Amino acid sequence: MPLCGQERTTHKWVVEIPGPICDGKPSAPVPKPEPIDFTIKQSRITRMAVTEAPEMPDLPPIKGVINVTVQLVKDPGLPDPPPPLPQLPPDDPAVVARMEEFRQNYRGTELVFLSATVYDHSRTLLRIYPNRKAEGEIIAWSNLDFNQFGGFSSYRVTGIDGTFHDCGLLMGIGNENTAAMEARLARYGKNYDKPENPKLPDLAASGPAFLVIDGQADGEAMDTLLQVHDLYRKEGARIEAAFLAREKAYAERHAYLLAHPPVPENVKIQFWKRDRAAALQQNKERANGQ
Numbered sequence: 001m002p003l004c005g006q007e008r009t010t011h012k013w014v015v016e017i018p019g020p021i022c023d024g025k026p027s028a029p030v031p032k033p034e035p036i037d038f039t040i041k042q043s044r045i046t047r048m049a050v051t052e053a054p055e056m057p058d059l060p061p062i063k064g065v066i067n068v069t070v071q072l073v074k075d076p077g078l079p080d081p082p083p084p085l086p087q088l089p090p091d092d093p094a095v096v097a098r099m100e101e102f103r104q105n106y107r108g109t110e111l112v113f114l115s116a117t118v119y120d121h122s123r124t125l126l127r128i129y130p131n132r133k134a135e136g137e138i139i140a141w142s143n144l145d146f147n148q149f150g151g152f153s154s155y156r157v158t159g160i161d162g163t164f165h166d167c168g169l170l171m172g173i174g175n176e177n178t179a180a181m182e183a184r185l186a187r188y189g190k191n192y193d194k195p196e197n198p199k200l201p202d203l204a205a206s207g208p209a210f211l212v213i214d215g216q217a218d219g220e221a222m223d224t225l226l227q228v229h230d231l232y233r234k235e236g237a238r239i240e241a242a243f244l245a246r247e248k249a250y251a252e253r254h255a256y257l258l259a260h261p262p263v264p265e266n267v268k269i270q271f272w273k274r275d276r277a278a279a280l281q282q283n284k285e286r287a288n289g290q
Contacts, residue, residue, distance in 0.1 A: 014158045015231040021242040022151040024249025038270055039074035046070075050264050056250075059257055067266040075275045109154065109166045112224050116146040116173045119195060126210070130220035138215030138225055141198035144208055144232055146173060148243040155231050167227070208232045 045067050052062040088095050115127040124146045130136045149171060158164040182192040201209050208229040215221060232239060 012160060013227065013230070015227045015234060016156055016158075017152050017154075017231070017235050017238070018156050019152070019154075021238055023242040023245035024247075025245075036076050036078075038071070038076060040071050041074060042072040044070050052264055055257060055262070056254055059254070060261075062262050062264055064264045066264050069266070069268045071268070071270045073270050073272045075272045077275070109168045112167045112169050112171075112228075114169065114171045114224070114228075116149075116171055118145055118147055118173065118175045120178055121145045121147065121175075123198060123200065125195065126225070128215075128221040128224050130224070136216060136219050136221055138212060138219075138221035140210045140212045140215070140225055141200060142208070142210045142229070143200040143203045144229070146171070147175065148239050149228070151239065151242045151246060155227075157227055167224075208236070 047065055048068050049065050050063070054061055090096075113129040113131075115129075117125045119125070122143075122145065124142045124144055126138075126140050126142055126146070128138045128140075149169065150173070152169070154166045154168045156164050156166050178192075178194055182194065185192045198211050198213075200211055201207075203209075210225060210229055212222075212225070
């Protein structure tokens with residue numbers, strides 16, 4: 001008999017997302033390094049037609065003709081990178097104490113392997129693989145849209161004794177619009193093997209729920225299934241809000257790129273023959289603290 005998620009309640013843990021959830025806002029720009037004032041000795045420019053992949057998969061490719069500039073420049077005298085720090089002996093008391101502290105405080109990250117097929121953004125067919133193996137897997141229907149789980153890479157499980165570990169979510173996801181798929185196959189005279197609609201409670205009225213259709217009722221996969229639904233029960237408002245913000249940002253960026261098609265950028269390559277004597281002298285002065 002299939003096992004419904006609402007029949008399995010647990011207080012063995014608290015599941016949460018300790019960090020931020022991606023909401024589509026761009027990351028802070030990385031500071032650009034100070035430009036180097038090169039002395040150009042030779043320069044050659046070649047025109048080249050290029051085709052680049054678009055920023056988004058449903059946009060046309062980026063095409064154009066660019067200038068490829070290759071320049072021989074005078075050695076700018078850039079310093080060598082600093083040498084690596086010397087290795088500490090493994091039996092050094094400070095090293096041993098630090099490693100013991102690390103073992104006590106860091107619980108590690110467990111990887112969660114999950115395959116999700118979302119139908120009509122209203123239910124998801126899940127396959128959960130413990131330790132990347134088919135043995136012990138669970139197949140279940142969920143009333144959650146697992147597209148919303150794409151804004152974070154890990155979550156934290158804290159037991160009743162206060163110990164915790166992080167779970168890295170490795171999720172493969174696909175989407176299927178059943179009405180569109182049925183119409184598409186009908187045009188070719190084929191029948192659509194539509195998945196049976198699972199009898200799951202409404203998410204808005206009853207909260208997260210699942211229905212196990214194959215697999216063991218206990219074990220790592222079941223724990224994962226319970227935990228991801230407990231996670232949405234606790235963090236669902238944050239997860240959904242971040243998902244809607246990502247969708248809005250994606251649509252706005254898509255519209256902008258359609259209205260302002262990007263063009264490929266010119267390329268500049270600068271190279272030089274290193275002055276070894278000057279580099280050695282510079283390294284010597286740095287080693288002497290000058």
